[in-house]
Amino acid sequence: MRKNISQINKEAIITVLLYAFYFCWWYYFAYIYKAESNKFILGLPSWFFYSCVLGLVVINVLVFIAVKLFFKDIDLD
Template sequence: MDWRFKVANREAWIGVALAAINFLWWYGFAYGLGSGPVSEYQFIFGMPAWFFYSCVVGSFLMIILVIIVVKFFLTEVPLDEEEDHS
């Protein structure tokens, strides 16, 4: 098996983990803070707190996480066919 498949598999799992973190963050704040009556909502910059934390803060968090992952965990892999130099 080509070594690049192992790298691609690891990086795919990292992508799945990032998607899971994004979903859990969004779900936790959207349904955790947003499940009460509207009259009890707190507002941040004119937005309900659940929306601000789940969507606005969550977006910035994911952007930062993706930058960190790309910079430190993903590796550049050549896509051209390797020549056998035996």
């Protein structure tokens, strides 16, 4: 049972770190990034594209990798 708790804690820490990374990414490009006022990517303002579109793709890839490498099926009984 102790091994299950340590695995659950490890998965929770990884999840929180991934969320913190995503929030920092989104915040930087949404509020700090100084884009040229007329720069558009795929018809979207560059700050929006980087924070919402590219950020979503990046975090989805990172979550997929984290789940494949670090998460394990455990019996909760």
